[in-house]
Amino acid sequence: MNLKELYQEIILDHGKNPRNLRKTDNFNKDAKGYNPLCGDKVHVYLKLNESKKVEDISFEGQGCAISMASASIMTDLVRGKEEREVKEIVNDFLEMIKEKDKLNNKILEDDEKTKLMCLSGVKNYPMRVKCATLSWHTLTSAINNSQAEINSEND
């Protein structure tokens, strides 16, 4: 257990000043996520252009430093990516948080991966993993146009 690993500078920064915390104008995909245990809520908005590239992504919600930082970093990293690339990044992130030591996707730059790996400290805090993954599951739901609200207890 190491609090410094969990609450790294970058997490605290994104937690306090989340990027893209707003609602995208003319979004064409969105989904809501909810963690009933702690009350964390997130609503992810996506605007994909004709070539299925993420023209804009944003989120609204409230939650702990981990969940806000995770959503903030996520939205920063997937902007400009193609839909299938977004899916790959999401899967890679979720696998990393669950079991892998590193990110394996070939889409993100090294410095972007380093930024994302800052969230890996949560692995030592099993009760907090859902805080980090809620917005990612919600992004998947938005992409898949699923109307079902993501519930962290139904993972």
Place this chain on the structure above:
Amino acid sequence: MNIDNIKKEFPIFNNKVHNNDLVYLDSANSSQKPLVVVDRIYDFYTKEFSNVGRSVHYLAVAATNLYENTRNSVQKYINAKDRNEIVFTKGATEAINLVANTFGQKYLKEGDEVLLTELEHHSNYVPWHYLRKSKGVKIEFADVNDNGEVTIESIEKKITPKTKIIAVTHLSNVTGAILPIKEITQLAHSKNIPVLVDGCQGAPHLRLDMQDLDCDFYAISCHKMYGPTGLGILYAKKKWLEELPPYQGGGGMIGEVKKDSITYGDLPNKYEAGTMQTAQVIAFDESIKFLSKIGIDNIMKHENELINYANEILRKNNSVKVIGNPRKKGGVISFTIDGIHPHDIATILDEDGVAIRAGHHCCQILHDKLGLPATARASLGVYNTKDDIDQLNSSINKCKKIFE
């Protein structure tokens, strides 16, 4: 028994949490167990185990006597008129479900009102919600005021000719407010309305006198009373247990079973279907002995001193906001810290061995009213000390440093 040394009775405090002494401030969630209770479970299973109430062999008779002896102890501890007014359940949740289900089935119809308060735990709301779905019963909530308390006036305001039952908490698990139960029952009874009390937080920390409170139903959670998990108690006035239909069907609760008809057993068997939590019931007798030995007045005095101390210390701490300020308050204090989410607080405190709860504490109605998705909560047990409160405060300061 000296209350200052009470921690020694609880083996869990011999263990370290993240290399720190355990500062357990989550007793409103569940209390720790004194060794006598743990030992009793072990002894029962290793030396005395049998099912109760069925066989005539030596072990069965002895186990039945032990089981029924706890009923006597509970009756005495809560000053119930009759031992048959004590029903063992799997928890306070089941106790409330039992009443909502059977009372609803027999007495409630579309348009009838159930009056709750905005302080209620989900376990004293959701069971009534089922009746809203199945029967069209209406649910009303008495308002909580800015102090985090529900007054007799706010209850009175919501009583209408359609109010058929009032179900209220004895002690709020978020603000710590102690409700004026006796006044509520007097008011309700003057209008012929029965009262159910959710005693989960009241029972471990307050003097219990069913005949004085005069409530119709009182639900108890044994694991919050230094007892085993999986056990609760429903106190109900005898006339209700006689009038209401049975809840679960099964062995042990029947009179005579024929292909075309069934009669039900006498009290309290009517409400104790199937094999009960034998070991837990028998061990719970030790919890009652433990509480009685210290004396509820000493417990109340100790916890009152501590919660006043916590209140004082936390209110002095800049950027800590204490939720509510009830005039009559039990050992629960909920708070927020500017700019730090309660879950982050709980994780950081945990590193110091300080166990608190973060979230909505199963009280979403109240948190919606407060406009807060979550709060952090420290709650006391008989084993807590001023040192625990000081450690809480210094760990809170550590949170602030991390999030500076």
